[in-house]
Amino acid sequence: MNTAQNGIMVEVNNLKMYFPITRGILRHKVGEVKAVDDIDFTIKRNETLGLVGESGCGKTTTGRCILRLYNPTSGSIIFDGTDISKMPERNLKPLRRSMGTIFQDPYGSLNPRQRAGGIVGDPLKVHHLADKSELNDRVAALFRLVGLDPDMSDRVPHEFSGGQRQRIGVARALACQPKLVICDEPISALDVSIQAQIINLLEELQETLGLTYLFIAHDLAVVQHISDRVAVMYLGRIMELTTSEELYENPLHPYTQALLSAIPIPDPIAEKTRQRIVLRGEVPSPANPPTGCHFHPRCQIAVGECSEQRPPLRDIGGGHYVACIRV
């Protein structure tokens, strides 16, 4: 119960999630995809931890491990004081009540044949949190919470716009009053003018309900805006973890620097003077990652040692963690 008291919601230690690659009729194992390869981080209560990286870097897998949608290969996940990484299936149901998820695709993540009120009310029924008489009121309250008109609860998903659908997704995630909400690319499928509506909604809900977010996205500008601290992932490992201000003002890992410089900002005058680091090559396959530091083949400051040993994620002061021997 120690972690629960010192204000930490989630503590992930040495988390590994390897997926087997199988071949043939007997499906014998011929290799492994190291989707998440030994990572550590914590999420404090009432904070937003951003998890950013390119596709295939393991950010979604990390989120799913915390939700225990996957059984991690090794490592521990301490959620609210309890290690859940090896918890048996039958004990997971009450656990999942305290975690909500918002998915990327507001089209694919809602049952097209179910009415919006049913989608939002289902978690309440599953966890027996509301009896029939209360259910409608609870659903209406959730609709209002996310800025939807409760009269719309009889409609089916295709009658809503993309932004409204994502609001339904948010209402469903909040139905059981979770402590932690995992937002997996919640805005990347939305139009630019709608994205800000959802970002603001998430921020307001965090303030009013005291939520803790794990915010997974590939757009560093959005992640930085919403997060208190940001972890940058590359090929299954955390490269840098620090507060979002520090990450922007003082990025130390060469990958973070490249990632920041790759994002064009909507200001042509600033763009002219910005330094650009264009990375060589492409992200290697997580089934066959480079030795040593995973980033070394594309790194501009790599030395011989980089290909030999995995650099540890070390604190260089003030909670700024970097996994690079050249820093």
Next chain:
Amino acid sequence: MAAVLDVRDLRTYFHTEYGLVKAVDGVSFYIDEGEIIGIVGESGCGKSVSMLSTVQLIQKPGEIVGGKVVFNGEDILQHEANGPTMRSIRGSKISFIFQEPMTSLNPVLTINRQITEILELHLDMDKHAARERAIELLKMVGVPDAGSRIDDYPHQFSGGMRQRVMIAMALSCNPMIIIADEPTTAVDVTTQAQLLELMKDLVTRLNTALIIVTHNLGVVARYAQRIYVMYAGRIVESGLSEVIFKNPCHPYTIGLLHSVPRLGEKRTLKKLVPIYGLPPNLIDMPPYCAFLPRCTYKTERCEKDPWPEMRQVGEGHYISCYVDIRETS
């Protein structure tokens, strides 16, 4: 410098069973030789349809109902869509790079076949010469080991590499204009940076005009010299990118710029200001300004008068709005 492409009052309507959709409704833009322009807008604003309309790649129920597309001093809308003139322009003088490198390459043909096909068709090359040229093109766009990769199929390439192949194909006939329709939306940011830098270097070197169609304001800010902002089938603001980003005058452009988070801006310092409401349904549009329901600057006049014509507010800077925002704010 003469405009290499000058589109005037282009209109493309779709006759759907629910009603008339004015996907492109009076769009005018031009591009000079070797220039890079950006066309920005959200999905469904008509940016792709207006690009496809310039080379008459519109199918039923769509129809180009009006306007002029002056290319090389000649209105090419006069030519038959499937006639020899249009076919000699498409893919050769005006070429496209599409968003989805996965679906815009034929999965059952080798890269060699797909590039040499264009060269044989448009430039009358023989098989051998076309293959040599194709390898050269692949090297130019940075496909490693081009000599052997050319015989691979699209699925053997990564997303970024496929998009490089698309760029090679677009460049194959030394086009005067390349239209890149959301060229990097399907790839990661570091790959996006690689591809955009590559495209910029190549078009600058070859003096090709480039139209970047995107919803990403950052991309146009970085690469485009001039910008057109589209909303509901029309251009609502146009001008030099430095001017538009510094001093946007149309309420939609202003809203768009305030609604995207910028790097290094934290929420505690600056909250995002979303554009409330939704983009309009393009079926049976009201006669007045389509942005009106979402506009925070609207006046009484906006509801009475028809959609405002483009008017000049600065040097080369035009907006389609009655309100002078610098005065009211």
